[in-house]
Amino acid sequence: AQSVAQPEDQVNVAEGNPLTVKCTYSVSGNPYLFWYVQYPNRGLQFLLKYITGDNLVKGSYGFEAEFNKSQTSFHLKKPSALVSDSALYFCAVRDSNFGNEKLTFGTGTRLTIIP
């Protein structure tokens, strides 16, 4: 079975400060990990993914995420938060087993950037 945990429902960060949105996962094989962002009244937009290789992955809008296999984590980070980063963020995992179509989402973390 595969699962994702986003331990924080809400994260508040002052504009200009670094931000971190946490994600931990569980899979039986190797993980394919994804971050998506959802703005109000919009669909989910892909930010970045980890498949293999370098543990630090860079994505859209200045976001990056660090894959940590020993801690089974894939935290989303940004060095300097913008008010426009305020949104709902979802982490997702897919087990790399061949033929696995299931992408399991976390429950989401609402990020609010305070001006």
Added chain:
Amino acid sequence: DADVTQTPRNRITKTGKRIMLECSQTKGHDRMYWYRQDPGLGLRLIYYSFDVKDINKGEISDGYSVSRQAQAKFSLSLESAIPNQTALYFCATRDARVGNTGELFFGEGSRLTVL
């Protein structure tokens, strides 16, 4: 124009009514998905399709049916809507050529309220 288009965007209906949510895509992707989003639960997979002749149940398919009318069209039906099917529904596509590493592309969502 959006690559993945859902109609209607909002719908209010009554218990027992039949409802169809439609999705069309211009991305040329073979794989299409229907997800349901509920607050605090993240996204859950209802049905997915590899092509017109290949339909598969997801984790919460009871009470739903789907039809893949063409490569570009995938509709979700609620034969007899009930209040606990009130949710935000998303259609998504994925490029099968990149295997399980590919990300999903989402529509804008269809908000359904069942009274």
